[in-house]
Amino acid sequence: xPVYDFNSPQxxxxxxxxxxxxxxxxxxxASAEKPIxxxxxxxRKWEHHAVGRFTNPIKRTSFEFDVQGGVQNADxxxxxxxxxxxxxxxxENHINVRLSGINDEDGYKVYRIREIAFGGVGKLSAxxxxxxxxxxxxxxxxxxxxPESVPDEDEEDPEGDDMKLTSLQSIxxxxxxxxxxxxxxxxxxxxxxxxxxxxxxxxxxxxxHAQRALSIMLNIQWKNNYFEAIDPAEARRxxxxxxxxxxxxxxxxIETIIQINRTHTLPAYGLLLAxxxxxxKSQVAYAVARIxxxxxxxxxxxxxxxxxxxxxxxxxxxxAKPGIIMEAFSNAGTSNLVxxxxxxxxxxxxxxxxxxxxxxxxxxxxxxxxxxxIECTIPTVGVYPIATANDKSQISAPLMSRFAVIxxxxxxxxxxxTIFMQFSLPKVLKRMGMQENECIITDEGLDAVIRKYEGTxxxxxxxxxxxxxxxxxxxxxxxxxxKSVTYTAEMINNLID
Numbered sequence: 001x002p003v004y005d006f007n008s009p010q011x012x013x014x015x016x017x018x019x020x021x022x023x024x025x026x027x028x029x030a031s032a033e034k035p036i037x038x039x040x041x042x043x044r045k046w047e048h049h050a051v052g053r054f055t056n057p058i059k060r061t062s063f064e065f066d067v068q069g070g071v072q073n074a075d076x077x078x079x080x081x082x083x084x085x086x087x088x089x090x091x092e093n094h095i096n097v098r099l100s101g102i103n104d105e106d107g108y109k110v111y112r113i114r115e116i117a118f119g120g121v122g123k124l125s126a127x128x129x130x131x132x133x134x135x136x137x138x139x140x141x142x143x144x145x146x147p148e149s150v151p152d153e154d155e156e157d158p159e160g161d162d163m164k165l166t167s168l169q170s171i172x173x174x175x176x177x178x179x180x181x182x183x184x185x186x187x188x189x190x191x192x193x194x195x196x197x198x199x200x201x202x203x204x205x206x207x208x209h210a211q212r213a214l215s216i217m218l219n220i221q222w223k224n225n226y227f228e229a230i231d232p233a234e235a236r237r238x239x240x241x242x243x244x245x246x247x248x249x250x251x252x253x254i255e256t257i258i259q260i261n262r263t264h265t266l267p268a269y270g271l272l273l274a275x276x277x278x279x280x281k282s283q284v285a286y287a288v289a290r291i292x293x294x295x296x297x298x299x300x301x302x303x304x305x306x307x308x309x310x311x312x313x314x315x316x317x318x319x320a321k322p323g324i325i326m327e328a329f330s331n332a333g334t335s336n337l338v339x340x341x342x343x344x345x346x347x348x349x350x351x352x353x354x355x356x357x358x359x360x361x362x363x364x365x366x367x368x369x370x371x372x373x374i375e376c377t378i379p380t381v382g383v384y385p386i387a388t389a390n391d392k393s394q395i396s397a398p399l400m401s402r403f404a405v406i407x408x409x410x411x412x413x414x415x416x417x418t419i420f421m422q423f424s425l426p427k428v429l430k431r432m433g434m435q436e437n438e439c440i441i442t443d444e445g446l447d448a449v450i451r452k453y454e455g456t457x458x459x460x461x462x463x464x465x466x467x468x469x470x471x472x473x474x475x476x477x478x479x480x481x482x483k484s485v486t487y488t489a490e491m492i493n494n495l496i497d
Contacts, residue, residue: 020075036135039077050065062074081143096115097114099113165215183222186222189375225265238290239253239284257271257288286340288386299328299340339363343388345392420459424459441469
């Protein structure tokens with residue numbers, strides 16, 4: 001998928017003598033080589049940092065430079081398709097800006113636009129960091145699918161990422177500037193809800209819910225389903241960090257997700273990690289999220305008994321709120337994320353008005369998810385589900401069919417010894433600020449530790465044992481002033497019940 005197509009501009013908007021063409025870009029930063037727009041410099045070379053204002057590029061496709069002796073215009077030649085609506089908004093509201101750009105034979109290539117605090121109309125949202133926020137959001141967006149229909153350098157930029165769209169003014173301006181970088185259904189939904197938020201023909205409560213829903217939806221970065229290739233060697237390194245041994249499991253995981261390298265889309269099936277408690281299923285899920293370079297969120301199905309917890313409540317109720325799934329999108333700030341669904345085998349244990357498993361099916365089918373509070377279909381093509389389960393026989397056939405199942409076996413006694421001595425105990429000692437020679441376990445002592453938990457699965461008990469042993473050693477060092485403690489089998493048997 002090309003991310004920058006500067007040499008293949010699209011036709012510009014139809015208007016009075018349009019001067020510019022549109023080019024498509026999905027670059028996440030701007031530079032002189034990958035500019036936001038290009039201005040004509042055939043009559044004059046413009047300053048590296050220049051001040052002025054845009055005219056409405058739908059009507060007059062130019063920028064008015066404030067120069068010594070007055071104002072001079074320069075036609076806009078090219079615009080990144082993502083920024084057409086923003087430039088129109090800047091022009092319509094006569095907002096003074098400072099450009100940073102470079103002159104070359106193709107024109108004055110602008111790679112930075114900043115608002116300046118004098119002149120023009122005092123737009124509320126333009127005064128609180130909105131412009132920088134908007135530019136960062138647009139740079140993080142993908143090029144519109146239909147670009148033809150898109151209605152000084154050493155200074156530090158404002159922290160636009162910290163801004164949230166909450167006021168109706170900032171929400172309105174965002175919609176005007178975002179244009180077709182928003183999915184069509186969300187853009188139309190937002191316009192309808194904005195009308196409700198402004199309406200005096202509905203109750204104050206309805207206006208409040210509409211504004212709250214708008215703030216939630218528009219603070220999420222809605223991305224497309226294009227994903228960068230993964231590095232198999234890096235993927236293996238990450239899995240090795242989180243999971244000892246289990247070579248077949250690691251191989252199967254990489255084989256499943258490496259499809260991205262050819263399709264540049266997420267695999268058709270999520271991952272279901274099934275096995276005894278304590279075998280590292282959750283750690284594997286977090287590792288896969290790292291490999292995919294996506295944020296992650298968790299759904300704990302053992303604590304969800306009512307589907308409304310997932311889907312939210314209708315706005316007809318005064319205490320209405322979005323569901324857990326919508327809150328996960330909101331907290332992540334992006335539509336592309338990993339959903340880690342813990343204890344999927346308990347998803348059928350619904351009570352009351354429905355079954356949570358049925359809600360999960362709508363999320364997993366990638367056909368879109370609807371939250372009762374938001375009342376809009378949420379695109380889920382960027383969601384990758386990873387589920388864990390202790391007993392896969394308790395999972396319904398429809399749910400099972402949405403996953404590639406990977407069985408996580410329990411560790412052998414020898415593997416548990418290695419994990420205890422090379423991972424669990426060193427990690428605890430480091431956290432407590434202890435040296436390895438302050439807490440020593442003999443071979444017989446290690447055998448005793450393993451025997452204590454030979455009837456249990458996983459390594460959680462071993463991690464707790466490491467915590468207990470290290471704490472006891474630290475106590476003896478601090479209280480009895482010994483230099484180190486060496487644990488024999490007898491000492492282990494006396495220490496651990």
